[in-house]
Amino acid sequence: MKILIVDNCQTSSSQTAEMLATTGYKNIVVVPTFERAMDVLTGSAQNDTSVDLVLMDVDLPGIDGIAATMTIKSHHEFENIPVIVFTALDDEAVLDRAFDAGASDYIVKPAGKIELRARVRSALKLRQEMVKRMLREQELGRLARKLERMSNIDGLTGIANRRCFDDMLVKEWVRNGREDAPIGLLMIDIDHFKHYNDALGHMDGDSCLCAVADCIRAAVNRPADLAARYGGEEFAVILPNTDYEGAKSVAKNIHANLARSGIAHPNSSVSCTVTVSIGVAAGIPTTHNTPEYLLQTADRALYQAKQEGRNRTKSVNIPGPEDLRQ
DSSP, X not given: OOEEEEOSOHHHHHHHXXXXXXXXXXXXXXXXXXXXXXXXXXXXXXXXXXXXXXXXXXXXXXXXXHHHHHHHHHSGGXXXXXXXXXXXXXXXXXXXXXXXXXXXXXXXXXXXXXXXXXXXXXXHHHHHHHHHHHHHHHHHHHHHHHHHHXXXXXTTTSSBOXXXXXXXXXXXXXXXXXXXXOEEEEEEEXXXXXXXXXXXXXXXXXXXXXXXXXXXXXXXXXXXXXXXXXXXXXXXXXXXXXXXXXXXXXXXXXXXXXXHHTOBOXXXXXXXXXXXXXXXXXXXXXTTOOHHHHHHHHHHHHHHHHHTTSSSEEXXXXXXXXXXXX
């Protein structure tokens, strides 16, 4: 445990350090000013050897110990470090100010060894409990973030799931509408996937879904883009800040990736390899339209692609603000 003594009286600080050392505390740092104390606190935090207790004399040059305590406690990284205030006078007004500033205890000089040991031991025990609590909170936060990520990921393919897609579509629709920027949406369906499962079984079917997801993910390059499994053999891609031509380009890349992958399809009337049909919708969000409208438009385009023979993309450029004003 690291103890920092802030006292400009060399005799007093040496006595305090000596009493602590004979009690078994070895990691003790003594400084005469608040500025030096802040240097020690900051340096220790950066080196991952944080100070566990500050013994602060009230009578310091430049800034008194109570103001110094308040300043230390105002820093987020130091707020959980206990501060014991040393005062020459047992003055209630001074003690009230010290506690208001964030001090956890006080000692009236000259301190006896037994009193010093008891108050330091109590403060360090408090510090240990605070550290344990912080570690628990950090671990709980980490687990919460992990669960949040897991709740947004499709367990089979590893891309976003329907829940994540629904949330992101609304958020990106609002954000792109606010910025007067276009948004693209792709709805993707594996051609004759039921026939694939019937011919090869569901285990190979799962492998096919993963391979198709990889081909889609490889065509989606920007951090803000979202590839998701919409349900069954259907996928979706959200493309923020992407116009009609850009969305069609992503669809073209998905077709190309699948063609290169050459996943054999033994029972397709379209091709000897796995193919997809894609519906594309893109445009600038307006108050006259909704995310559901974008989704329905892409879905109708997908249906058209399937009706016209599959293994193709059909696209719709939805009306933007300028079109609606005309």
